[in-house]
Amino acid sequence: MYRRSVAVVMLLNESLNVYSSMEVLYWILRLFGYAPFRLQLDADTPDRDAFGTWQTKLYTISFGLAYTLAYIKFMSELKHTGFSASMIEGKGERMYFTFNFFTTMYGVVNGYAVRDKIEKMLYKLHAVDQKISQWKRNVDHRRFYRNVWAGVYLIAIVLLIYIYGTVITCQLHENSCNMQILFVFIYLLFVNSYALMMLQCIAFMEIIRTRYKLLNGCFRCLLVQNVHDTFRPFYYLLKVTGLAPFRLNSQPSNDRKELYYAFGYSASFICVYSYAIYGYLFTTNTGHLYISKIVAVMENGYMFSEFMVTNVAIIFGLVLRNRVLEIFVQLAEIDEQLNVLRLPIKHNRQHRLLTVLCSIVLGSFLFLLLVTISTVTSRLESFDTPALDVAALAISSFCFLLQIVQFTVMVLLVLSRYQTINELFR
Numbered sequence: 001m002y003r004r005s006v007a008v009v010m011l012l013n014e015s016l017n018v019y020s021s022m023e024v025l026y027w028i029l030r031l032f033g034y035a036p037f038r039l040q041l042d043a044d045t046p047d048r049d050a051f052g053t054w055q056t057k058l059y060t061i062s063f064g065l066a067y068t069l070a071y072i073k074f075m076s077e078l079k080h081t082g083f084s085a086s087m088i089e090g091k092g093e094r095m096y097f098t099f100n101f102f103t104t105m106y107g108v109v110n111g112y113a114v115r116d117k118i119e120k121m122l123y124k125l126h127a128v129d130q131k132i133s134q135w136k137r138n139v140d141h142r143r144f145y146r147n148v149w150a151g152v153y154l155i156a157i158v159l160l161i162y163i164y165g166t167v168i169t170c171q172l173h174e175n176s177c178n179m180q181i182l183f184v185f186i187y188l189l190f191v192n193s194y195a196l197m198m199l200q201c202i203a204f205m206e207i208i209r210t211r212y213k214l215l216n217g218c219f220r221c222l223l224v225q226n227v228h229d230t231f232r233p234f235y236y237l238l239k240v241t242g243l244a245p246f247r248l249n250s251q252p253s254n255d256r257k258e259l260y261y262a263f264g265y266s267a268s269f270i271c272v273y274s275y276a277i278y279g280y281l282f283t284t285n286t287g288h289l290y291i292s293k294i295v296a297v298m299e300n301g302y303m304f305s306e307f308m309v310t311n312v313a314i315i316f317g318l319v320l321r322n323r324v325l326e327i328f329v330q331l332a333e334i335d336e337q338l339n340v341l342r343l344p345i346k347h348n349r350q351h352r353l354l355t356v357l358c359s360i361v362l363g364s365f366l367f368l369l370l371v372t373i374s375t376v377t378s379r380l381e382s383f384d385t386p387a388l389d390v391a392a393l394a395i396s397s398f399c400f401l402l403q404i405v406q407f408t409v410m411v412l413l414v415l416s417r418y419q420t421i422n423e424l425f426r
Contacts, residue, residue, distance in 0.1 A: 016141035018125045018207065025148050025203055032189075033063030033108045034196055037115035039122070060112040064105065070186045071101045097190065104193035121204075128211050137214050144210070148203060155195040163188055227331045227413065230347045233355045234409050237362065241399035242269030242314045243406070246321040248328070266318040270311055273399075276392035277307040310399050327410075334417050343420050350416065354409065361405060365398055 019040045029035035036056045074097065129139050163184065228248050238244035245262040317324070335345050373390065 018122060018129060021141040021145045022148060022203060029196060029200060032196055034111045036060050036112045037118045060108060063108050067104055074186050100190040100193060104190055107193055107197050125207060132214050139210055151199050155199060225347060227328060227335060230350045233358045237358055237402060241395055241402055243317050243399060243402060245318045246325055262318055262321055266314050269314055272392050273307050273310050273396050276396045306400050307396055310396050313403050338420055341424060343424055369394055
């Protein structure tokens with residue numbers, strides 16, 4: 001019994017899709033001339049042939065002529081003074097009915113103009129549903145189907161009440177009002193245009209909103225919700241230069257495995273920068289690049305200081321790695337308290353700004369590096385630039401630059417919290 005019920009549920013889920021869920025709405029729109037498009041468009045469905053194009057044109061033209069004839073018939077029976085010969089009364093009603101006619105014609109013509117776009121949109125929504133189902137997230141087509149029926153019932157009840165109120169009004173003036181079923185039907189036909197276009201717009205918006213909500217749930221992991229995610233773009237730059245011997249989301253601990261990882265990570269970059277010192281100061285002859293020995297000594301002294309400062313920064317980061325994690329934990333706790341006080345930190349905005357800053361820093365450094373290498377190699381053909389030496393020198397220089405930028409980043413993170421707290425107690 002259980003297997004049978006599961007099989008029935010699976011069969012219902014497979015039979016329902018975006019086409020079947022809006023089939024009722026489609027046929028109602030098609031009954032009044034608003035749906036000159038095909039409901040289902042398969043991947044192997046060819047383009048419209050000549051017969052299909054003429055059939056669609058004939059469909060739209062037929063409804064256009066029918067509405068036009070109904071409007072002429074209705075308006076020709078109206079009196080210009082007092083009450084009309086039908087159920088409609090007064091000049092204001094003639095203007096209102098004329099406006100309804102143009103609104104109805106707009107809906108018919110617009111449906112023909114955008115028929116291809118609607119077909120493609122429904123097909124793409126069907127493809128999105130298939131992709132979402134692969135991620136174990138299914139669209140509730142049956143719920144949408146019930147909502148469409150609820151909307152149809154609501155519109156039918158409202159229109160009947162509206163027509164009934166109009167008929168009662170005419171009965172109060174039975175001496176000058178001649179009730180005719182034909183004119184009641186024509187009046188209902190044009191008044192119905194508002195309800196149909198509103199139902200159509202709400203249905204399509206609900207279809208798109210449902211898919212967007214599911215896709216938002218699928219990619220929720222990409223949303224920036226805490227200070228760790230905000231700092232992550234800059235963390236990756238620090239990671240590739242040896243300044244981040246810690247895992248960003250890890251809590252401070254004395255785990256031996258974590259300690260071995262941090263020591264191995266820092267030792268690797270110290271070896272790289274030590275090789276850079278040896279390669280630049282002892283194996284590479286750069287004396288012919290300078291105009292004097294004083295400039296050469298100053299340049300060598302600057303590069304030696306840069307390498308040593310970089311190694312010291314790596315060792316300093318290794319020793320204080322737990323302290324850095326504690327700072328991020330404290331910032332996260334501050335953010336939670338600010339959320340309780342309804343003053344949330346704009347993590348998405350800070351993440352975007354920090355990403356732009358990282359892109360500018362990395363892009364400008366790479367541009368300067370390429371310009372320097374191309375200039376030196378173009379003017380000095382005999383100057384040899386081994387790839388390993390250039391890589392070690394580039395990483396070391398970029399690490400030296402990030403040591404300056406990281407203080408600015410941390411100050412901005414702390415400053416944003418301070419400004420928010422200041423607004424709270426202002």
